[in-house]
Amino acid sequence: MSQTTITLLFLVFTIISFILEKIPLGLTASICAIGLTLTGVVDATTTFSQYVNSNVILCVGMFVVGQALFETGMANKIGGLVTKFARTEKTLIIAIMVIVGVMSGFLSNTGTAAVLIPVVCGIADESGYSRSRLLMPLVFAAALGGNLSIIGAPGNLMGVNALQEMGLSTSFFMYAPVGVPMLVLGILYFVFIGYRFLPNGNHAAGEALEDQQDFSHVPKWKQMVSLVVLILVILAMIFEKEIGISIEVSACIGAIVLVLTGVISEKEALKSIDLKVVFLFGGSLTLAKALDTTGAGELIADKIVGLLGSDPSPILLLLVIFIVTCVLLTNFMSNTATTALMIPIAVSLANNLGADPRAVVIATVIAGSCAYATPIGMPANTMVVGLGGYKFKDYVKSGLPLILVSFVICMILLPILFPFYP
Numbered sequence: 001m002s003q004t005t006i007t008l009l010f011l012v013f014t015i016i017s018f019i020l021e022k023i024p025l026g027l028t029a030s031i032c033a034i035g036l037t038l039t040g041v042v043d044a045t046t047t048f049s050q051y052v053n054s055n056v057i058l059c060v061g062m063f064v065v066g067q068a069l070f071e072t073g074m075a076n077k078i079g080g081l082v083t084k085f086a087r088t089e090k091t092l093i094i095a096i097m098v099i100v101g102v103m104s105g106f107l108s109n110t111g112t113a114a115v116l117i118p119v120v121c122g123i124a125d126e127s128g129y130s131r132s133r134l135l136m137p138l139v140f141a142a143a144l145g146g147n148l149s150i151i152g153a154p155g156n157l158m159g160v161n162a163l164q165e166m167g168l169s170t171s172f173f174m175y176a177p178v179g180v181p182m183l184v185l186g187i188l189y190f191v192f193i194g195y196r197f198l199p200n201g202n203h204a205a206g207e208a209l210e211d212q213q214d215f216s217h218v219p220k221w222k223q224m225v226s227l228v229v230l231i232l233v234i235l236a237m238i239f240e241k242e243i244g245i246s247i248e249v250s251a252c253i254g255a256i257v258l259v260l261t262g263v264i265s266e267k268e269a270l271k272s273i274d275l276k277v278v279f280l281f282g283g284s285l286t287l288a289k290a291l292d293t294t295g296a297g298e299l300i301a302d303k304i305v306g307l308l309g310s311d312p313s314p315i316l317l318l319l320v321i322f323i324v325t326c327v328l329l330t331n332f333m334s335n336t337a338t339t340a341l342m343i344p345i346a347v348s349l350a351n352n353l354g355a356d357p358r359a360v361v362i363a364t365v366i367a368g369s370c371a372y373a374t375p376i377g378m379p380a381n382t383m384v385v386g387l388g389g390y391k392f393k394d395y396v397k398s399g400l401p402l403i404l405v406s407f408v409i410c411m412i413l414l415p416i417l418f419p420f421y422p
């Protein structure tokens with residue numbers, strides 16, 4: 001059996017396993033990586049180097065930096081700022097989406113949602129607004145905000161890694177030219193249109209208030225240090241070239257400072273590292289390497305291009321990538337897993353056409369984040385099903401138009417910002 005065939009079989013196994021989720025995602029990716037190693041498709045050095053890839057280290061460092069903000073209650077305090085804007089339901093939706101969106105750009109978008117969900121439930125209970133009118137905008141803002149920077153979501157770093165592998169330059173705000181308009185228009189969508197699709201559910205007050213942690217015992221200096229370290233780390237990442245320190249090193253320095261100063265304990269720091277993401281990241285990068293070296297990715301790209309015609313338009317290519325990634329995959333399986341699967345195929349498609357791969361990579365990452373139409377597309381969606389009293393159709397009604405908005409923005413901006421044939 002050829003290495004190309006073996007790689008394609010492992011790809012099929014991974015897709016099916018990711019969709020069914022009978023096996024944890026990280027374990028599936030690692031089974032794939034070890035299987036590719038045992039069959040000689042990739043060597044052991046290549047496989048395990050993916051698990052200590054610079055972007056994996058960046059992810060681990062930011063887990064700790066972000067957790068310090070959550071553990072000290074600083075994230076909670078920032079989220080509480082929304083109460084100052086709770087004059088009307090619409091202004092409350094705007095305040096929630098702005099704060100959650102911005103925080104998700106620099107912290108884990110799932111973590112941000114998890115921390116602020118009980119805060120928003122408490123605000124709803126105290127103000128008399130329905131939780132179901134506020135929680136869905138919150139989780140969608142978390143997904144939209146993840147596209148503001150390269151550290152907003154694990155899938156973003158997979159896109160960065162793919163471009164770096166090809167020797168192309170990346171930047172901290174690489175996704176922002178598309179992500180910022182998406183967040184702004186997403187907020188406007190909910191204010192003028194989307195609020196009509198939100199259900200009016202009634203829930204017992206006080207339930208979520210019990211879930212809120214009490215941070216009154218946390219010294220204020222710890223809260224301030226956690227915020228200052230996060231800001232300094234982000235600034236260091238933005239000015240990476242000027243200061244000569246790579247972004248993953250900046251993240252690690254921030255994590256070390258927080259542990260050394262006692263803002264977060266070593267135990268809490270280690271606990272904050274999401275090994276599911278690390279295993280998913282490392283295993284998926286190994287599969288991506290195999291798709292590249294064996295020519296399996298190019299074979300898939302050839303088949304897709306063949307279906308599109310002899311000389312497909314790059315716009316048509318973007319359209320196909322967005323539809324496959326967003327409509328067919330990410331709303332029915334993990335958005336991170338979807339991005340991991342689609343990026344190597346998207347890169348092969350761009351190379352097949354001789355086009356600049358940046359537009360297709362960014363389109364794939366953003367399409368992978370558009371998991372708005374089902375309660376299972378991303379963890380934050382699932383978190384609010386019970387609290388908001390949502391049904392499957394509620395996600396479809398509110399999420400599909402938002403997917404359309406995101407799609408239109410991508411189709412307009414990507415060819416302008418990242419020309420296919422510069």
